[in-house]
Amino acid sequence: MKLLKLLSVLYILLFSVVLLNCGGDEEEQPKSPIFSDVEIITLYTPDAIEISSADTSNFKFTFCLPSEVSYAVLGIFYSAVPIETNGNTFTNPDNLIAGSRTGLTGWGRGEVSASNLYEFDNIDDFNENKPFSLSGTYHWAVWGYDKWGNLTHASEQWEVIITY
Amino acid sequence: MIKNIFQQSEKLLFICVFIFMTTLVLRTVSLYGATRTVGAVNFTNHTGSSGLQYLSTALPESITATLSQIKNINVVERGQLTAVVKEIELGQTGLFDEKSVKKTGKILQADVLFIGSYTGNPVEVILSLKAVDVKTGRVLDGKVVKAPLKDLFDSTNQAATSMSAIISGAAIGTLSITTTPDGADIYIDGLPVGKSPIIETKLPEGKHTIKAVKSGFIEAETTITVGKNTRDTWSPYLAESKVRNRTDIGANVYYFIPFNENLKAAPLYAIFLGQSFQRLYMGAEIGYSRIKHDLDISSPFGTLTQERWYDYFLIQGHLTYAPFEINSYLQPYFGIFGGWGYLVDYRKSSTHSDDEEKLSSQHIWSLGPKAGLTIAPFSKVSLFLETRFLFTPQKVERKVYESRGILGGLEEKQTVYYFNAFSIGGGIKLYFN
Structure with missing residues (x-):
């Protein structure tokens, strides 16, 4: 009898743990910055993974840039492969498709409108003459430099799905 | 006929040269006397x-x-x-x-x-x-x-x-x-x-x-x-020479002018201790200089200037000779020097609490000639002006950085160059005796 009670309690505990873990997997975004040995840049929005394409003209990428960051980049990557880095550079730069940075039209410190994104020139910068419209599934992240050009800050990568 | 004239001219020319040479020899003999x-x-x-x-x-x-x-x-x-x-x-x-x-x-x-x-x-x-x-x-x-x-x-x-x-x-x-x-x-x-x-x-x-x-x-x-x-x-008057054995200490400052375009000219401060043996002088010097070598990096954000500098510590031995005095107040000298140095490469950084990041350090040997002028060499205190050429037999390392654009951080590269420099400056000496 006692053994049966004990088994019942263990079963309930085990079930509760499994239930909690499953629920967490579904909505959680990655929590570590895309580069190692850097300070964190906090991302705010869009925190929801799925966004209707009807809303893209209104939504903004928002984030918090610490004061030490003099220059920053918002990068939009194809979502098929997550953003990968080694040291202070990307190992899959071909996945960078668009974004914005300090100095380009529409760049705001801490916010960039989805309508102010530009295509990557496939060399080392965005092409301000080629605006980019979101449509599909992407990863996005923000990284920042100090005033001497050193990569000092980075955010985690978040996924966003633009649905029709 | 023409041939005859030509032969006559040739003879005349020979006679002229002979007379000229004879005159020259006789004149030389008359000037200097016969042996x-x-x-x-x-x-x-x-x-x-x-x-x-x-x-x-x-x-x-x-x-x-x-x-x-x-x-x-x-x-x-x-x-x-x-x-x-x-x-x-x-x-x-x-x-x-x-x-x-x-x-x-x-x-x-x-x-x-x-x-x-x-x-x-x-x-x-x-x-x-x-x-x-x-x-x-x-x-x-x-x-x-x-x-x-x-x-x-x-x-x-x-x-x-x-x-x-x-x-x-x-x-x-x-x-x-x-x-x-x-x-x-x-x-x-x-x-x-x-x-x-x-x-x-x-x-x-x-x-x-x-x-x-x-x-x-x-x-x-x-x-x-x-x-x-x-x-x-x-009937010359021979001024008394006050050259004698003396011990001195002093300090000097030089304007250190490196030949490499990446390095900026900077003051070099030193103190020294020396001993003269009549006209010969031996001394030891320790010095310090902060030599800037800022790095311009071209990036999508514009040209970023990275503040860079070497802290240069040196210990050198000097050997000079003062061959004569111009008068009692001016004594020229020349000599050689050589020694060891320690070069530490720094850059400004926002990720280090003391705002500077040590990139590398290295030992550096140097040697070279020098020449100068001592003012009031026989007084208790004298001044001097000096120029030096510092030659470093081995090359100095310098890390440089290039932008990867927006694709990550700076790319580090190692470069080397000679640390040769010219310096000009002066100082003050205090004699113990």
Whole structure:
């Protein structure tokens, strides 16, 4: 009898743990910055993974840039492969498709409108003459430099799905 | 016809060249005098001391060696004298007559004979020296040298040198030299002629460089043009030289100017300790400089300037020589230096709490020449100005960074270059003694 009670309690505990873990997997975004040995840049929005394409003209990428960051980049990557880095550079730069940075039209410190994104020139910068419209599934992240050009800050990568 | 004219012209040209060359040679001979051949027979010992007998051959040997350095004078090898000494017996009697001199001169093929006799003792030897014209038997010039044995050879050679002007047959003038203080060694055209005062020494016509040197005094030098039968005087004041052994400490600052364009000129501060040994100086120096080498990085955000600098610590040894004083207030010097240095490369950083990040460090050896001028070198405190060329045998490392654009952080690359530099500066010295 006692053994049966004990088994019942263990079963309930085990079930509760499994239930909690499953629920967490579904909505959680990655929590570590895309580069190692850097300070964190906090991302705010869009925190929801799925966004209707009807809303893209209104939504903004928002984030918090610490004061030490003099220059920053918002990068939009194809979502098929997550953003990968080694040291202070990307190992899959071909996945960078668009974004914005300090100095380009529409760049705001801490916010960039989805309508102010530009295509990557496939060399080392965005092409301000080629605006980019979101449509599909992407990863996005923000990284920042100090005033001497050193990569000092980075955010985690978040996924966003633009649905029709 | 034309051929004939051409041959005539050729002959005329040859005659012109011949006349020109002959004139040139004759003029040269008349300017410098004909070469005279001089011999010196053994001197006569009247001291009564067999211990001084060696002077009878040693002094003429020394005279011929000295005269052989003088222009327009040939000397007869002393070895040839052995054959004639017995015959004429000048060496035994010290007496000479016109006949024996002519005979000796003919055998030796000499124009002038040096004949001498000496008396006295090692404390003071008195030498009577004569230069006799072989053709006429006439005494051209004579000197009496009084000197202790230790100075006898110097004094004799000086006397022979001063007699050389007449011997050479050139037109002569006289020069008297007095110095304040007296007792200075006098050099005429680089040859020692005695101690000042020197009264009416005979010199061939022309320019002569005269130098007075006395230990403990600043030497004096001049150029005098002696004319035929002129009488010149030179009376320099020899300022006391205060060169002595001294110990000093001091500090200096230099403007360090590297040759590499990446490095910016910067002040280099140093302190030193030194010791002079008369005109030689040895010192040790420790120094420091902060040398900027900012790096411009081209990036999508514009040109970013990374603040960079080397902290340069050095320990060097210095060896200099001060050959003379311009006057009591200015003393030039030159020398060499070399030593060890430690170079630390830094950059400004926002990720380090002290705002600077050490990138690398390395040992660096250096050496080079230097030259300078000491102001008031004999005072208790003196100033100096100096220039240096610093040469580093090995190359210095420098990390540089290139932008990857927006694709991550800076890319690090290693470069090397020589750390050679020129520096100019000055300092202050404080003497302990």
